Amino acid sequence: MTQFFLSIAAVFGGLSVAAGAFASHALRDKISERSLEVFETGARYQMYHALALLLVGILISRAESSQSTLIASGWLFIIGIAIFSGSLYALSLTDIKTLGAITPLGGVAFLAGWCTLAFAAWSLKF
16 A cells, blocks of 8 residues: 555645646636636645655555554545545636535545544554
């Protein structure tokens, strides 16, 4: 799982940079200011959680305990990125307002990922 999470973290991090550049250069004159802010929020949270996923991968490689909890945390971050950032990207590009209704589910996945990571960190043994 270490290589998987580290690889996915790198891909999500790179895609976050690409999304930010896309927003700044290609979308600036094509969508509303509010939609641009929404898109950039998706990119920002994607980067934060790509870094969190990177941490999870590193901890899994070094931990003697709590690996299953760390794996759960990693999957929650992946799910959160897909739902939270993905729905914000889609919302800003399509202006389909109902997409905003699923964004909080991604936020809940992020929060659950952080709580799970905190629980794993509390019981880690190196």
